[in-house]
Amino acid sequence: MDRCNKLVDVGRRQxxxxxxxxxxxxxxxxxxxxQAQTKAAPGLALVEYPSNKLANIADLKPNExxxxxxxxxxxxxxxxxxxxxxxxxxxxxxxxxxxSTICPHKGFPLNYNAEDRTLNCPxxxxxxxxxxxxxxxxxQATQNLPQYLLRVDDKGDVFAEGLDELIYGRLxxxx
Ligand code: FES
Numbered sequence: 385m386d387r388c389n390k391l392v393d394v395g396r397r398q399x400x401x402x403x404x405x406x407x408x409x410x411x412x413x414x415x416x417x418x419q420a421q422t423k424a425a426p427g428l429a430l431v432e433y434p435s436n437k438l439a440n441i442a443d444l445k446p447n448e449x450x451x452x453x454x455x456x457x458x459x460x461x462x463x464x465x466x467x468x469x470x471x472x473x474x475x476x477x478x479x480x481x482x483x484s485t486i487c488p489h490k491g492f493p494l495n496y497n498a499e500d501r502t503l504n505c506p507x508x509x510x511x512x513x514x515x516x517x518x519x520x521x522x523x524q525a526t527q528n529l530p531q532y533l534l535r536v537d538d539k540g541d542v543f544a545e546g547l548d549e550l551i552y553g554r555l556x557x558x559x
Contacts, residue, residue: 431556433533433546438482439463440474441540449496452482454532454544455558459551460485460493461532463542464514466501471517474534474542482532482544483518484551489525491552503529517548530557 438452444465452461461484469478483503485494492507496514502521503512510523518529530549535540549558 386457431558433544433558435535435543435545437541438532439542441480441536441542443479444542447498447501452544454482454484455547459554459557462496462503464496464501464523466515468515468529470515472531472533472548473545475536480534480536480542481514481517482534482542482549483512484530484532484549487525488527488529488549488552489523494529524526 387460397406411524434455436454444450446465446467448464450463450540452463453459454461461482463480463482463552465475466473466479466481467477470481472481474480477529485503486492487494487507489505489510490507492505494505494512496502497504501514503514503518505511505523506527508524509523510525512525512529513519513521518531520528527549530547530551532544533546533548534542535545551557
């Protein structure tokens with residue numbers, strides 16, 4: 385029993401010593417000049433998105449998917465004219481949206497269901513609401529569907545100029 389108490393005591397001292405080192409480390413970090421701390425911080429991942437023309441409004445039929453690729457041809461996506469003003473919607477009626485069609489869970493290609501205006505995954509059945517900014521409404525994915533930032537010019541040309549989430553399998557959306 386006595387030996388056991390000694391071991392507990394040694395363990396306690398080592399724990400306290402470790403705590404002292406940690407406290408000293410924190411004090412050093414706090415005492416570092418602001419400039420040095422700024423240099424040590426990791427850089428922000430700034431991504432420049434291309435402004436790509438994807439279609440003209442005349443190409444889009446109400447509630448029918450129009451296949452596109454953005455920000456490059458290896459990133460399949462879709463434009464949809466939903467016929468009512470929606471979140472992230474562009475154009476004169478605020479009803480044109482665009483999404484990546486690669487499932488953010490494990491990369492399966494998504495299918496559009498015109499009845500409930502969702503994109504659906506045949507892999508593990510995640511579902512994404514196109515009227516609600518690609519919000520996941522069911523399934524395994526842990527993020528919403530990447531939605532395009534769209535701009536429509538006065539000729540009706542539809543441009544994608546960014547994405548609000550990371551496309552599945554990429555470290556950044558622009559290579
Ligand atoms: Fe789409 Fe798993 S790949 S839910």
